[in-house]
Amino acid sequence: MKSITIKGSQRESVGKVATKALRNAGKVPCVLYGGEEPMHFSANELAFKDLVYTPNAYTVVIELENGESFKAVLQDIQFHPVTDKILHIDFFQLFDDKAITMNIPVRLEGNSPGVRNGGRLLFRKRKLSVKALPNLLPDEITIDISKLKIGGKVAVETIKTDEYTIMHPDNITVVQVKASRNAVTDEDEDEDEEGGEAAAEAPAES
Numbered sequence: 001m002k003s004i005t006i007k008g009s010q011r012e013s014v015g016k017v018a019t020k021a022l023r024n025a026g027k028v029p030c031v032l033y034g035g036e037e038p039m040h041f042s043a044n045e046l047a048f049k050d051l052v053y054t055p056n057a058y059t060v061v062i063e064l065e066n067g068e069s070f071k072a073v074l075q076d077i078q079f080h081p082v083t084d085k086i087l088h089i090d091f092f093q094l095f096d097d098k099a100i101t102m103n104i105p106v107r108l109e110g111n112s113p114g115v116r117n118g119g120r121l122l123f124r125k126r127k128l129s130v131k132a133l134p135n136l137l138p139d140e141i142t143i144d145i146s147k148l149k150i151g152g153k154v155a156v157e158t159i160k161t162d163e164y165t166i167m168h169p170d171n172i173t174v175v176q177v178k179a180s181r182n183a184v185t186d187e188d189e190d191e192d193e194e195g196g197e198a199a200a201e202a203p204a205e206s
Helices: 016-024 045-052 186-201
Strands: 003-010 027-033 039-044 059-064 069-079 086-093 100-109 120-123 127-132 141-144 153-155 173-178
Touching (some): 016 027, 027 045, 039 045
Antiparallel strands (some): 059 069, 069 086
16 A cells, blocks of 8 residues: 655643644644554644545555654544644554554446446445555555446445455445436347347348
8 A cells, every 4th residue: 555654753742732832833733553652743734635635545654853663544633623724633553463444445447338328326335444454455446347237236245355354244335337217228228239130130121
């Protein structure tokens, strides 16, 4: 999985006054959990732009001024209710031998014949909860819909892999094509083709 580096400074004081001063200076107070004890640090708010305001999933490398470095994932984020400024971020530390659960975006590729025939594409799950070792976490889960006809669907059980575990029931629908009022069904297509063949085989009237 792709990673974003956040350069920060360890926080000595974590009281309200110090936290307010950090925010006034354009910095975001953060906490890294998962280690022996929580580690408090801060970083410039702009440093989180590519991590927070994106549909993509990333791991994080937190680099501190003292030379320490930690691998992590974003666990929780708080925004100001009026200004939407980032108020606080919690991270969870990654270890190479410990599986982690993350929400991974789903990307569709190909053109569905069901949609071309007037069906409605319903993208039910744009993200899936995935559990894996950090080095096996995918950037995205790609689903080919080039054979998805009207009435067809792709469920979790059809996209399972040995590299990671999808934390949803097998019967959960990820994407499907439903019929609409003007849709041409597969049966209609077959009948049209058979009718065309029959017309071609019939002898011309004299």
